[in-house]
Amino acid sequence: MSTTVLTYARVAVSALTKTYGARVAVDEVDLSLGSGIIGVLGPNGAGKTTLLRMLATVLAPDKGTISLNGLDPRVPAERVEIRRRLGFLPQSSELYPNFTPLELVDYVAVLKEHTDRDWRRREATRVLEAVGLADRMHQKIRTLSGGMQQRVALAAALLGDPELLVLDEPATGLDPEQRLELRSLLARSAGRGTVILSTHNTAEVAALCQRVLVMREGRICFTGTPGELRDLADGRVWESGGADATALRSWMTADGTFRHIGDPPAGATHVAATLDDGYLLSGAGR
Numbered sequence: 001m002s003t004t005v006l007t008y009a010r011v012a013v014s015a016l017t018k019t020y021g022a023r024v025a026v027d028e029v030d031l032s033l034g035s036g037i038i039g040v041l042g043p044n045g046a047g048k049t050t051l052l053r054m055l056a057t058v059l060a061p062d063k064g065t066i067s068l069n070g071l072d073p074r075v076p077a078e079r080v081e082i083r084r085r086l087g088f089l090p091q092s093s094e095l096y097p098n099f100t101p102l103e104l105v106d107y108v109a110v111l112k113e114h115t116d117r118d119w120r121r122r123e124a125t126r127v128l129e130a131v132g133l134a135d136r137m138h139q140k141i142r143t144l145s146g147g148m149q150q151r152v153a154l155a156a157a158l159l160g161d162p163e164l165l166v167l168d169e170p171a172t173g174l175d176p177e178q179r180l181e182l183r184s185l186l187a188r189s190a191g192r193g194t195v196i197l198s199t200h201n202t203a204e205v206a207a208l209c210q211r212v213l214v215m216r217e218g219r220i221c222f223t224g225t226p227g228e229l230r231d232l233a234d235g236r237v238w239e240s241g242g243a244d245a246t247a248l249r250s251w252m253t254a255d256g257t258f259r260h261i262g263d264p265p266a267g268a269t270h271v272a273a274t275l276d277d278g279y280l281l282s283g284a285g286r
C-alpha cells in the first residue's frame with residue numbers, strides 16, 4: 001500500500017517590501033515555505049527582524065502579499081484566525097515586570113481570544129513547564145534572570161501549539177543546557193507545522209534547521225539546506241602561514257595559522273569547508 005504525503009506551502013510571500021524612510025529593509029522578497037524548521041541567517045541590518053515581524057502580522061508591508069496557511073492577513077477576519085494559529089517571539093520582549101509568568105501567558109491567551117479559563121490555566125501551565133519554568137511560574141517576572149524571561153516569552157509563543165512559529169533570535173540569553181532544550185522543543189513543534197527562526201549562530205542552523213535562508217540588504221541571497229550552504233565553500237577554503245591579499249576574507253585562527261575563503265591561488269593548501277564559510281561566501285557570488 002502506498003502512502004501519499006501531502007506537502008503544501010504554509011507560508012507564501014510575494015514581492016514583499018518594507019521601507020523605513022529612504023531605507024529599503026525588505027526588498028521584493030518571494031518565499032514559499034512548507035513544514036519544518038527554517039533558519040534565517042544574515043548580518044546585522046539585513047532585514048531579518050522586519051521580515052519576521054511582517055510574517056507574524058505585527059508589521060504591515062508596504063507592498064507585496066503574504067499568505068499564511070492560505071489566509072490573507074490583510075482581511076481582518078482572516079488575520080484573527082492567523083493570529084490564533086501563530087506564535088511569535090519578538091527580538092526583545094518587554095514583559096510586564098509585575099506579572100508572574102502564569103499571569104502573562106494567561107494574558108496572551110486572552111488576547112488570542114481563548115475564553116475558557118480552565119483551558120487557559122492548563123495550557124499556560126503546560127507551556128511554562130515545557131520551557132523549564134515549572135518552579136518559577138508564580139514569581140514576579142522582574143525577579144527572573146534574563147534567560148528565564150526569554151523562556152517566558154517563548155512559552156507565550158508556544159501557547160495553543162501553533163501551526164506557525166515565528167521566532168526572532170530565540171536562543172539569545174539561553175545557557176547551553178537551555179539551548180539544547182530549545183532545540184528539542186522546536187523539533188517537536190516542527191513535526192506539526194512550520195517554525196521560522198532568525199539567528200546569528202550557524203551551529204544552531206546546522207543542528208536544527210531543514211532549510212536555511214540567507215538575507216543580505218533586504219533580499220534573500222541563498223535558500224537551500226544547511227549542507228548546500230556549506231557546499232558553496234567547497235574548494236574555496238585554504239590555509240597558510242600569513243594573510244593572503246587574493247582572498248575575499250582572511251582571518252587568523254586560534255593556532256596562529258590564517259584561514260582564507262575566496263578563489264584559492266595555485267598550490268593552496270585546501271581545508272574542509274564549514275557552514276560559516278558557506279555563509280560568508282553566500283553573498284559574494286562564485
Ligand SMILES: Nc1ncnc2c1ncn2[C@@H]1O[C@H](COP(=O)(O)OP(=O)(O)OP(=O)(O)O)[C@@H](O)[C@H]1O
Nearest residue numbers: 020023024025042043044045046047048049050051
Ligand atoms: N523602526 C525602524 N525605523 C527605521 N529603520 C529601521 C527600523 N527598523 C529597522 N530599520 C532598519 O531596517 C534595516 C533592517 O533592520 P532589521 O532589524 O530588520 O535587520 P536584522 O537583520 O534583523 O538585524 P539584526 O541582525 O541586527 O537584528 C536596518 O537598516 C535598520 O536600521
